[in-house]
Amino acid sequence: MNGSDGLRRRVAIVGIGSTTFGEHWDKGLRDLALEASLKAVEEAGIKGKEIESFYVGNMSGGMFLGQEHVAALVADFLGLKPAPAVRVEAACASGGVALRQGYISVASGLYDLVAVGGVEKMTDVQGSLAATALAGAMDTEWEAYFGATFPGIYAMMAHRYMHNYGLSREALAEVAVKNHFHGSFNPQAHFKNRITVDDVIGSPLVADPLRVYDCCPMSDGAACLLLAPLEEARKYTDTPIIVEACSQASDSLSLFDRGDICTLEATREAAGQAFSQAKISPREVDVLEVHDCFTIAELLALEDLGFCRKGEAASLYKEGQTYFGGRLPVNTDGGLKAGGHAVGATGIKQAIELVKQLRGDAGGRQVKGAEIGLAHNVGGSGATAVVTILRRGG
Amino acid sequence: MAMLGVASHWRRYRELYTLKGSRCAKCGQAFFPVRRICPNCRREGRIEPLPFSGRGSIYTYTVIRTPPEGFEDYIPYVVALVQLEEGPLVTSQVVDCAPSDVFIGMPVETCFRKIRAQNREGIIIYGFKFRPRDSQVKQQ
Amino acid sequence: MVGIVSYGVYVPRWRLKAEEIARVWGQAADVYKNGLMIAEKSVPSLDEDTVTMSVEAARNCLKRAIRISPKKIGAIYIGSESHPYAVKPTASIVAEAIEATPSLTAVDMEFACKAGTAGIQACMGLVKAGYIEYGMAVGSDTAQSKPSDALEYSAAAGAAAYLVGNEGVIAEIEGTYSYTKDVPDFWRRDGERYPRHAGRFTGDPAYFDQVVNCANGLMRQLHTSPDDYDYLVLHMPNGKFPLRAARILGFTEDKILPSLVVTEIGNSYSASSLIGLAAILDKAKKGDRILLTSYGSGAGSDAFSLAVTDRIQEVQALAPSVRHYIANKEYVDYALYSRFRGQFRGSND
Numbered sequence: 117m118n119g120s121d122g123l124r125r126r127v128a129i130v131g132i133g134s135t136t137f138g139e140h141w142d143k144g145l146r147d148l149a150l151e152a153s154l155k156a157v158e159e160a161g162i163k164g165k166e167i168e169s170f171y172v173g174n175m176s177g178g179m180f181l182g183q184e185h186v187a188a189l190v191a192d193f194l195g196l197k198p199a200p201a202v203r204v205e206a207a208c209a210s211g212g213v214a215l216r217q218g219y220i221s222v223a224s225g226l227y228d229l230v231a232v233g234g235v236e237k238m239t240d241v242q243g244s245l246a247a248t249a250l251a252g253a254m255d256t257e258w259e260a261y262f263g264a265t266f267p268g269i270y271a272m273m274a275h276r277y278m279h280n281y282g283l284s285r286e287a288l289a290e291v292a293v294k295n296h297f298h299g300s301f302n303p304q305a306h307f308k309n310r311i312t313v314d315d316v317i318g319s320p321l322v323a324d325p326l327r328v329y330d331c332c333p334m335s336d337g338a339a340c341l342l343l344a345p346l347e348e349a350r351k352y353t354d355t356p357i358i359v360e361a362c363s364q365a366s367d368s369l370s371l372f373d374r375g376d377i378c379t380l381e382a383t384r385e386a387a388g389q390a391f392s393q394a395k396i397s398p399r400e401v402d403v404l405e406v407h408d409c410f411t412i413a414e415l416l417a418l419e420d421l422g423f424c425r426k427g428e429a430a431s432l433y434k435e436g437q438t439y440f441g442g443r444l445p446v447n448t449d450g451g452l453k454a455g456g457h458a459v460g461a462t463g464i465k466q467a468i469e470l471v472k473q474l475r476g477d478a479g480g481r482q483v484k485g486a487e488i489g490l491a492h493n494v495g496g497s498g499a500t501a502v503v504t505i506l507r508r509g510g
Numbered sequence: 511m512a513m514l515g516v517a518s519h520w521r522r523y524r525e526l527y528t529l530k531g532s533r534c535a536k537c538g539q540a541f542f543p544v545r546r547i548c549p550n551c552r553r554e555g556r557i558e559p560l561p562f563s564g565r566g567s568i569y570t571y572t573v574i575r576t577p578p579e580g581f582e583d584y585i586p587y588v589v590a591l592v593q594l595e596e597g598p599l600v601t602s603q604v605v606d607c608a609p610s611d612v613f614i615g616m617p618v619e620t621c622f623r624k625i626r627a628q629n630r631e632g633i634i635i636y637g638f639k640f641r642p643r644d645s646q647v648k649q650q
Numbered sequence: 651m652v653g654i655v656s657y658g659v660y661v662p663r664w665r666l667k668a669e670e671i672a673r674v675w676g677q678a679a680d681v682y683k684n685g686l687m688i689a690e691k692s693v694p695s696l697d698e699d700t701v702t703m704s705v706e707a708a709r710n711c712l713k714r715a716i717r718i719s720p721k722k723i724g725a726i727y728i729g730s731e732s733h734p735y736a737v738k739p740t741a742s743i744v745a746e747a748i749e750a751t752p753s754l755t756a757v758d759m760e761f762a763c764k765a766g767t768a769g770i771q772a773c774m775g776l777v778k779a780g781y782i783e784y785g786m787a788v789g790s791d792t793a794q795s796k797p798s799d800a801l802e803y804s805a806a807a808g809a810a811a812y813l814v815g816n817e818g819v820i821a822e823i824e825g826t827y828s829y830t831k832d833v834p835d836f837w838r839r840d841g842e843r844y845p846r847h848a849g850r851f852t853g854d855p856a857y858f859d860q861v862v863n864c865a866n867g868l869m870r871q872l873h874t875s876p877d878d879y880d881y882l883v884l885h886m887p888n889g890k891f892p893l894r895a896a897r898i899l900g901f902t903e904d905k906i907l908p909s910l911v912v913t914e915i916g917n918s919y920s921a922s923s924l925i926g927l928a929a930i931l932d933k934a935k936k937g938d939r940i941l942l943t944s945y946g947s948g949a950g951s952d953a954f955s956l957a958v959t960d961r962i963q964e965v966q967a968l969a970p971s972v973r974h975y976i977a978n979k980e981y982v983d984y985a986l987y988s989r990f991r992g993q994f995r996g997s998n999d
Contacts (some may be wrong), residue, residue, distance in 0.1 A: 248579050257522070258543055259601045262625060262639075263574060263581045264589045271572035272591055279570070279614050323589075324573040324609070368549075372591055372599035377570065527747040583696060583989070605695060606663050622705040622747060623697040634734055636701060636743060 124225045127359045128509060130352035131160030131342035132468045136304045137335040137456025145181060145237040149190045152233060152338035152461075160342050160352040164194065167342070168227040170201035171218040173210035173234030174460035177203075179249035180238055190235065207253035208409060210234060211463025212364070212493030212502030215341065219362045222343045233340035234461030246334055250459070253496035255370035267331050267410065269371050269497045271323035274412040277378045278325070281427035283415070285325065289316035290433040291411040292329045292453055298440060299450025301481035306335045306456030316411075330411040332451075337458030339465040349509065355475045356509035360394035360488075362502065363387075369499045382501035383420035383492065390490075390503040391422070398422045401505075402486040403473045404444070405466035407494040408451040417492050418446065421503070440481045448473060448481045463493035467504060474508040519635050526637030529620055531598065533560040542598045564620035565643065566594040573609040580626050588612050592640050606641035617643040652778045653819030654812055654956070655718070656965060658710025659928045660703050661808045661915055661975035664693040666987045668803055674984045675798045682803045687889025691806035691916025693982060694792045696990050700730045701740050703809035704790040705747045707921075710969040711786065711811035712748060718813070720750040724782025727772050728758050729765025729920045731838075731845075732792045744788065754782075762836060763885055764946030765789060766810065766920040771826055771952060773814035784815040791919035796844035797993065804888055806916025808975075810924035820962045821931065821940070824955040825872045829864035836947035847947075856949050857887065861895045864951035865943045872955055876900045879955075880938045883926040885945035886912035908933070914976050927956075929972040936960040 133155025135148050143151070149172075157164050172187040183189065187201035204214040211234035218232035238246050251260040254269055277283055293313055299305035316329040342352065349356030365385035371377055391397060398421065406421065408414035415429035423444065424432055432438050438446040449455045449469040452462060470489030472478045491504040522543075524530050531542035535556040539548065542562060548555030571590035574581070581587070588604040590612070604612055605623060618640040625637045667690045672679035683689060694703065712720060728740040741756035759765040759772075766789020773785025790809035795801035814823075835856035838845035848856075861884055869875060876882075882901045884892040889912050896906040909926035918925060923944040930940055938958040945951050970978075988994060 244579050247576070251578055255601075260578065262589065262602050262637075263578065263584065263587060264601055265574055265576065265578050267576065268572045268574050268589050272570040272589070275572060275614070276570035276591075320575075321573070322576050324575075326572075370601070372601050377591070377599075523746055528749060583992075603697075605697065622702050622709075623695075624699060624702060625697075633738075634699075634701075636705075636747070639697070 125223060126346040127219050127222045127343055128346040128349040128356035129341050129359065129467065129471055129506070130344045130349050130356055131156040132340070132471050133159060134304060134339035134461070134465055134468050135337050137306045137337035137458050137465070139239050140336040141239070143336065145177065145183065145186070145235055146189065146193045148237060148336060148338035149233065149235045150193055152235070152340040153194055153231060156231065156340040156342050162352065164196055166229050167196055167199055167231045169199055169221060169230045171204055171214040171230065171232045172201060173204050173214035173463060175205060175207055175210050175236060176249045176252060179252065180236070180241055180246065186235070190233070206500040207495035208407070208457070208459050209463060209493045209495030209500040209502050210460040211339070211465070212491070212504065213463070213500065215463055215467060215504060216362045216364050216502055218343050219359055222345055228348060229342065229344050231340055231342055232464065233338060234458070234464040235338035236458040236460040237336050238334040238458065239336055259370055265323060267326050268323040270410040270412055271326045272371065273377055273416070273497070274325055274410070277412060280378060283430055285317060286313050287430040287433065288330065288411050288415070289313040291408065291414045292316050294433065294438055295408060295447050295451040295453040298448050298481055299454025301479065302449045302455060305450040305454050306333055307450065307454040326410055332409050332453045332457040335456035335458040337456060337461050337465070339461040339468055341464055341467060346509070357471045357474050358507045358509050359504065360507045361390040361505040363389035363393065364500065364502045365389070367499050369496065371497045374498070378416065379426065380416055380420045380494065380498035380501060382498055383417060383494065383503070386501045386503040387421045390505050394505040396488060396505065401488050401490045403448060403470060403483045403489045404446045404492070405449070405469050405489070406446060406451070406492040408447060408453050409457060409494070411453070413494065414446065414451065421490070421492060440483050445483045448478065448483060463491070463502060466491040466493060467506065470506050474506060516633055519633065526625070529562045529564055529638050531560050531562055532557050540596045540598050542594065542600050560596070562594050562596055566592040566600070566618055566640070568604065568612060568614055568616045568618060569593040569599055570614060571604065571612050590640065592618055603639045604641070605639050611642070619643040651819065651822045652774050652814065652816055653822040655784065655815040655819050656711050656715035656813040657811065657928050657931055658707050658712070658714060658969050659808065659810045659925050659972055659975060660706035660710060661692050661918070661925070662694045662698055662703070663978055663980055664695060664982045664990065665690045665979045666693050666982055666984070670984050671802055682800065685890070686803055687913050688804050688916055689913060691804060692808055692918065693987055693990055694807040698807070699734045699792055700728070700732050700790045701734055701743050703792070703807065704728050704740060704744045704788045704811070707788060707790065707809035707811040708744055708748050708786060711813055713969040714965040715813050716965070716968065718784065720748050721753070723750040723784045723786050724754050725773055725776055725785040726750060726754060726756045727769030727785070727787045729760070729769045729787065729789045730758070730791050731760060731762055731765065731919055732794065733758055761950055762946035762948050763919045763922055764944040764950055764952055766924050767944040767952040767954070770812055770814060770954070771828070774823060774826065777814055777816055784813055787812050787814065789920035789924045791921055793917065793919045794844055801847065804912070804917040806918045808915065808918030808921040808925055810921045810928055812924065818961060819959060820965055821956040821958045824957055825868060826952065826954050827864060827868035827871055828950060828952045829860055829867055830950040831860070833949035835949060852947070853891070856947065857891055857945055858895060858898065860949050860951040861885065861943050861945050862898050864953045865899055865941060868941070868953035868955055874955065878939060879941045880905065881909060881930045881940045882906045883909040883923055883930060883940060883942045885923040885943070886910065886926060887917050889913045911972060911976065925972060931962065932966055932971040932973065934958045934962055936962065
C-alpha cells in the first residue's frame with residue numbers, strides 16, 4: 117500500500133535552519149519562524165521566491181496566542197506570498213507530519229522546492245494555560261476531563277511498565293542524565309547543564325513516578341528544512357541528505373483504548389513501513405532522534421522502533437551504548453528533555469540534528485562516520501507517529 | 511480545558527452519571543465511552559447499549575501533583591486506568607483512600623462525586639469516580 | 651397501607667475529633683465532648699456535597715428495593731439546607747443519576763433539619779391519593795458552621811433516602827402529625843456563608859417545645875403512649891437534647907439510645923433523624939413500633955408512627971448498614987478539614 121513504488125522520485129534535504137529552543141521573551145512567533153527560515157534559505161543559497169509551498173507544523177497557535185492561520189502568517193512574514201501555506205497539526209508530531217506532507221509533495225512531482233518547518237511560542241501564557249493547551253493532545257472528553265494531565269498519562273504508562281518489567285527508578289533516570297549530557301554539547305539546546313541520577317530522583321514529583329527531571333520543558337523555537345528532488349539537490353548544497361522514507365501511522369487517541377499501554381502501535385507500524393521502504397534494518401542505523409517527551413517515552417521508542425525487545429530498553433543504557441560515542445547513539449542534541457520541545461518544531465529539529473550528524477557537522481557530539489539516521493516523532497500519548505529515515509547522499 | 515458551554519457536558523450525563531457504554535454484538539467487545547461504530551467491525555458491527563456494573567480493578571495509576579486548571583484545590587489526587595470487570599479501561603480518579611494506599615490490582619467500585627465546577631459561577635459537573643471496593647473497617 | 655418500602659443511607663468516610671477542634675481554638679475538649687455528647691463528626695470530602703451524598707443514599711435505597719424499577723418512582727424530594735445551587739434543583743440531578751427520569755415530579759425542599767421528613771409526608775400524600783406508585787424522599791446535608799463557634803463540634807454531613815409506597819412495605823406509617831410555629835432559633839441569610847443561632851434560646855422555646863408537642867400530638871391522635879413503642883428516634887442536634895426530650899415524653903433511655911448516632915458522626919441536619927431511623931430499621935424485627943420525630947429550626951417538627959412488618963428481614967442486608975458507615979472511617983486534622991470544607995480564601999469552591 118505505502119511504498120516507494122507509488123512515488124515518482126527521491127527527495128533530499130537541501131537546507132536547514134533553526135533557532136535555539138528555550139524561553140525567548142524577546143521574540144514572538146513571527147520572529148522565531150523568520151529566524152529559522154532565513155538560516156535555511158541562506159544555507160541553500162536561494163532568494164526565497166523559489167519556494168513553491170510551505171508546510172508549517174504548529175500545535176496550538178490558537179491556545180497559546182489566540183492566533184490561528186499560522187502557516188499563512190509565516191509565508192506572509194517571509195515575504196513569500198502567494199506561495200500556498202498549510203498548517204499541519206498532530207499535537208507533538210506536528211513537525212514530523214509537516215515533514216511528511218512536504219516530502220509527499222516533492223516525491224509526487226508536484227513541487228520542486230518546498231519549505232517544511234515548525235514553530236511554537238509557548239511562553240506568552242501562564243504555565244497552567246500552557247498545560248491546558250498541551251492537554252489537547254489527549255482525549256479531552258475522557259482523559260483530561262477527569263483531571264489527568266499529559267505527564268499523568270505518561271506516568272501511568274511508566275507505572276505499568278515498571279510493574280510489568282521491573283524497571284527501576286534509577287534506570288529510568290539514566291535517560292535524562294544522558295540527554296542532558298548530550299545537551300551540554302549543543303549550543304542550541306534549551307538545557308546545557310549536566311545532571312546526575314540523584315538530581316533526577318531528588319527533583320519534585322510531577323505525577324508519580326515522574327519527576328521534574330523526567331519531563332521535557334516547554335520551549336519557544338522554530339526549525340526549517342528545504343526539500344528538493346534528489347536529482348536537483350546539487351543546485352543548493354554539496355551535502356544533500358536523502359529522505360529514504362517518511363512513514364506515518366495512527367492509533368487510538370486515548371491511552372485507555374490502546375491494546376497494550378506500554379506499546380505505541382503507531383510507532384511499530386510507521387517503523388515497519390519506513391524500514392521496508394528504505395530497505396534497511398534497525399542494525400544499520402547509526403544515529404537516532406526519538407521522541408523523549410518523558411524519560412519513559414524514550415525507552416518505549418527504542419523497543420517499538422525495533423532496537424530491542426519489549427521491556428529491555430533500559431539495558432541499552434549500560435556502558436554508554438546510547439551516548440554519542442556508543443554503538444547506538446540516541447538523541448545526540450539532547451532530545452526533547454534537554455534539547456527542548458517547541459512542540460510544532462520538534463519533528464523538524466530532530467531531522468535537522470540527523471542532517472548535521474550525517475554531514476559531519478555535529479561538532480563535539482559527532483557520531484563518527486554516521487551514514488544513516490532515524491527520526492521518530494510522536495503525537496500525544498501515541499495516537500500519531502512519524503518515522504523518517506535519512507541517508508547521507510553520495 | 512476550554513470553558514465549554516453546558517451542552518457539551520449535558521450530552522454526556524448518561525455516561526458520567528450511570529457508566530453506560532456500548533457493546534458490539536458481532537465481535538463482543540465492550541466499550542466505554544460509547545462507540546457508535548465498532549473499531550473492529552465498522553459498519554458490519556451491531557452496537558447495542560451496555561450498562562457497566564461499576565466494579566473493576568486498578569490497571570495503572572499516577573498521583574497528580576501539578577494540577578490542570580480547575581483542579582488546583584484537589585492536589586494531590588490519584589488518576590488511574592481502571593479495568594472494568596466487563597473489559598474496557600476507563601480513566602478516572604480514585605478517592606476515599608490515601609494515594610499511598612493505591613496499588614495495581616486494587617479492587618474498586620464506582621461512586622458519585624463532583625468532577626469539577628466551572629468556577630464559582632458556572633455549573634457543577636458530577637460523575638463517576640472510583641473508591642476501594644468493600645472497604646474494610648479500618649483498625650483504630 | 652402507606653409505608654416505607656425501602657431505605658438507604660450514606661455517611662462520608664472522614665472524621666474530625668472534638669479534641670482536634672478544641673486544640674485549634676484553645677478550648678477545653680471535655681467541656682464540648684461531654685456537654686454535647688459528640689466525640690467526633692463526619693466530614694464530606696472536597697468532591698462530595700448534598701447532591702453526591704443524596705445519590706449514594708438513593709442508590710443504597712434502591713439496592714433494598716428489590717424488583718422495583720427506578721422508572722416507577724413518581725416523585726423525588728430532596729430536603730436539605732445545603733443545596734449546592736441557589737437556583738437549579740438537586741432533585742433533578744438525583745433523578746437522572748438513579749435513572750428515574752423522565753416521568754416523575756422532582757422538587758427540592760427546605761425547612762432546616764426537617765426538610766427530609768417533609769419530603770416523606772409529600773410522598774405519602776401522592777401515594778395514598780393514587781397519583782404515584784412510589785415516591786422517594788431524601789434528607790441530605792453538608793452542614794456549615796462558623797469556625798470557632800460551638801456549632802463546629804456538631805455540624806456534620808450525611809444523607810438518608812426513603813422509598814414510600816403502598817405495597818410490600820417494610821414499615822407501615824400508621825400516622826403522621828406536624829407542629830409548626832414561627833421561632834427564630836437558627837437561620838442563615840441569603841449570601842451569608844455560615845448560619846447563626848440564638849444560643850440557649852434554641853432549647854426550650856424551640857427544640858423542646860416542638861419535639862415534645864409534636865410527638866405528644868401524634869400519640870394523642872393515635873391513642874398511643876410511650877409504652878406502645880419499642881424505639882424513639884428524634885432529631886439529634888447533639889446527644890443531650892434528644893435524651894432530655896425522651897425523658898420529658900416519658901420514654902426510657904434504652905428506647906432512644908440505639909438511634910443516637912450523633913455521638914459518633916455528629917449532626918447531619920436533614921439526614922439526622924432519618925439516619926437514626928435507618929439505624930433502627932437495620933436491626934428491627936416484625937412487630938416493632940417506632941416513633942420518629944424530626945425537628946427543623948424556624949421551627950417545625952414532623953412525627954411518624956411506624957409499625958415494622960415481616961418484610962424487613964428481606965431487605966436489611968442488601969445495602970450497607972448505618973453501623974458499616976459509622977465504622978468505615980478515617981481521621982483528618984483541622985487543616986485537611988478546612989481544605990475539605992472550602993474554608994481557605996481563594997479556593998475554587
